[in-house]
Amino acid sequence: AQKITQTQPGMFVQEKEAVTLDCTYDTSDPSYGLFWYKQPSSGEMIFLIYQGSYDQQNATEGRYSLNFQKARKSANLVISASQLGDSAMYFCAMREAYSGAGSYQLTFGKGTKLSVIP
Amino acid sequence: NAGVMQNPRHLVRRRGQEARLRCSPMKGHSHVYWYRQLPEEGLKFMVYLQKENIIDESGMPKERFSAEFPKEGPSILRIQQVVRGDSAAYFCASSPASVPDTQYFGPGTRLTVL
Numbered sequence: 250a251q252k253i254t255q256t257q258p259g260m261f262v263q264e265k266e267a268v269t270l271d272c273t274y275d276t277s278d279p280s281y282g283l284f285w286y287k288q289p290s291s292g293e294m295i296f297l298i299y300q301g302s303y304d305q306q307n308a309t310e311g312r313y314s315l316n317f318q319k320a321r322k323s324a325n326l327v328i329s330a331s332q333l334g335d336s337a338m339y340f341c342a343m344r345e346a347y348s349g350a351g352s353y354q355l356t357f358g359k360g361t362k363l364s365v366i367p
Numbered sequence: 368n369a370g371v372m373q374n375p376r377h378l379v380r381r382r383g384q385e386a387r388l389r390c391s392p393m394k395g396h397s398h399v400y401w402y403r404q405l406p407e408e409g410l411k412f413m414v415y416l417q418k419e420n421i422i423d424e425s426g427m428p429k430e431r432f433s434a435e436f437p438k439e440g441p442s443i444l445r446i447q448q449v450v451r452g453d454s455a456a457y458f459c460a461s462s463p464a465s466v467p468d469t470q471y472f473g474p475g476t477r478l479t480v481l
Binding site: 253282286292293294295296299340342344352353354355356357358359360 | 398400402407408409410411412415422423425426456458460462467468469470471472473474475477
């Protein structure tokens, strides 16, 4: 089974509008972390936001917020007031507490390509 | 404060040659991860190293691939006898010992095998 599922291969949003990118995850670990990364066409991976499984409040970083619904195992990224520079691939990732020999490896979804329309 | 550095940024090899990818972690970071991104895919974990130790290589192919992180110098991902299927972007990430799951990614090395 996929550990991280991003069901939207591509999304379009009008500039200045808000957009939600979906992410569901699968783990039996009680302690885990969820991350969102942005990958523009230049290729680098840019960290956006982090949510720990025990965090009581949804994480926010500027225009980014994470809609964390633990019971549903979802961690959707919300981008408010979209800008043209937000056009990129967006990846959801998970770090499980007990993933292999004390490793903190991240498991990534396949990504969502966001296009912001002027 | 320099970020994670990877070189070369682009590497072209012919089938059967060796590829060496280098990663210099951020200053003060002692943990290094390597990930591979195939076209149209997310990143997949390959190996996790600390100085002079391989901690987790569960994502590394069993043959032709090796990694090291010596006491001095960068971490090296080595691919011997490359094949076309090795064409991908290879990312390195580093983290400090104090917060090992906060990973900072380098710009990646794009390997093309002809």
